[in-house]
Amino acid sequence: MTSSALTAPPALLTPEGAPAISDWSMTDGKIHLNHGSYGAVPVAAQQHQLELKEAMDANPCTWFMGQAATLATTRIGIAEFLHVPVEDMALVTNASAGVTAVYNSLPFTPGAEIVTTNHTYGAVLEGAQRIARKHSGRVRIAQVPLDADAALVVELVMAQVNPQTALIVIDQITSATARRFPVVEIAAAAKKLGVPVLVDGAHAPGVLADPVPDFEGFWVGNLHKFACAPRGTAALVARGPFRRHLTPLIDSWGFPYVFPESFDHVGTQDITSWMAAATAFETIERRFGWDNFRSYAASLGNYGQHIVQDAFSALTGEDAQANVGMPVDPLRLIRLPRGLATTHEDSHAVRALISDRFDFETAITTFDGVGYLRLSTHLYNTPADYEAFAERVVPELATLAREH
The missing domain is CATH 3.90.1150.10 (Aspartate Aminotransferase, domain 1)
Structure with missing residues (x-):
């Protein structure tokens, strides 16, 4: 055409x-012409975040003592936007932070291997290489042609899986090549083998009406890209038996709890970007x-x-x-x-x-x-x-x- x-x-x-x-x-x-990299925040959400920052700085003691409860409430609105149960979702600063939390939490054994593709985001691939080295394992990279259809992608990815495979890392929408992958089909094939799957959905929120696929495993997605939340807003969704292993990147006062409540305790981190996210979602829905x-x-x-x-x-x-x-x-x-x-x-x-x-x-x-x-x-x-x-x-x- x-x-x-x-x-x-x-x-x-x-x-x-x-x-x-x-x-x-x-x-x-x-x-x-590059909203996909860093997003753009509507003025209404910017203003809401500034108001929240003013409240935080007006009385830091009250703010931070009640922050975990505030985060638990904040998660409800974001989970509604993603169409996931709030008990399946924690908040993280970006997709890479969610990926790293999964990498650091899973009980890898010596010689463990991670399977991914040649479309994987560079930072995610580097994290996989780090974990593989730590456990004397390796990363197997499926060479997926740009024009591959869904069936070929599944075939090429699963061909890399073997008894040493401890995790499959797959993009939902790739960054460098702007294409989708059949993540549900790959997750279904992996489940039969007992292999957990981590889906990098960095670009999915806003782009897809239902961005979190229906599968057992891990999903991470940025809300500050197409969904237009303030930057530093992302979600980590976990379902199935492997979620019990998840721990936050930083040890804090969430240690008595399990996922996702354990991720609500973030010390003195500024959470106003998370709190203003729903304003961005609602503003776009109302106005456009x-x-x-x-x-x-x-x-x-x-x-x-x-x-x-x-x-x-x-x-x-x-x-x-x-x-x-x-x-x-x-x-x-x-x-x-x-x-x-x-x-x-x-x-x-x-x-x-x-x-x-x-x-x-x-x-x-x-x-x-x-x-x-x-x-x-x-x-x-x-x-x-x-x-x-x-x-x-x-x-x-x-x-x-x-x-x-």
């Missing part, structure tokens, strides 16, 4: 008729609607992807389409011209160039030695954002690739 065959969706407006971005506080000097967000993200993602990849293809003669096996509506992958961002370090340099020279915030990723532009769409994005990128940035990147 070419961009000429697409119809741009109308840009979203607030109930008052202003551009949707007016509900956020991002600078006018940049066009923000979460279902409307997902519908808009799909249509705008489709339009923006084709506008940009067609511009690259026209200038370079190369096919800029990335054949993603299980694509994700708000995250779109576009193949960069040959020679750009072929290493992790180069991807950062290209991203910085686009930000500094052209005032676009983007995500540049690398997979199997190929550079990609990962576009994100959110409520505040408009068709004009992607049209401007195609007009102003694509020609310069094509030139840069020829000179590389």
Whole structure:
């Protein structure tokens, strides 16, 4: 399908008729096409968090003495947003913290192996390598092609499982390659073998109406990405027999309790981001609607992807389409011209160039030695954002690739 065959969706407006971005506080000097990395917090949630900080600093003794009870109440609203029982969910600062809590808690034996894929987020993979080294084991990495369908993913992942496998770590939505994985099917296959599964759902909240899959095991997800909570807000969900092993990253006064109550005791940690999260969820539902967000993200993602990849293809003669096996509506992958961002370090340099020279915030990723532009769409994005990128940035990147 070419961009000429697409119809741009109308840009979203607030109930008052202003551009949707007016509900956020991002600078006018940049066009923000990378919500997927760090999110963006609605002004209403920012203001609520500031009010909470003022209350905390007005009387720290009362605040922190009652913090565990406050956290128990806070978890209820977040669990409702995720559609999970509150007794299955603890709060952590980010998905990586949840992953690390699982790594540090499970009773690995000598020679234990962890199975994951070549799409795994770098920090999560490093944690797996650390645990494997600690127990004289190893990490087995399933090589999953970008265009693999669900059945092939399951086959390739489970082919790495053996009697030494102590944990499978699988992405729900991958970071570098913007694709889904069939986590429920993998968890079902692993359960038959008695192997626990950890699902990295960092990008799932907000993107999926029901972000936590129905399986026994562990799930972690960031609420400060597409769900727009203040940063440092994430959830750890645990079901099944292995949850009894879970302990918080920091030993505190939660030691008499078990998961999830043991995670409610966080000392002097500032929990206002967690407390203001429900304000972000409710604000978006009231002013735009979460279902409307997902519908808009799909249509705008489709339009923006084709506008940009067609511009690259026209200038370079190369096919800029990335054949993603299980694509994700708000995250779109576009193949960069040959020679750009072929290493992790180069991807950062290209991203910085686009930000500094052209005032676009983007995500540049690398997979199997190929550079990609990962576009994100959110409520505040408009068709004009992607049209401007195609007009102003694509020609310069094509030139840069020829000179590389």
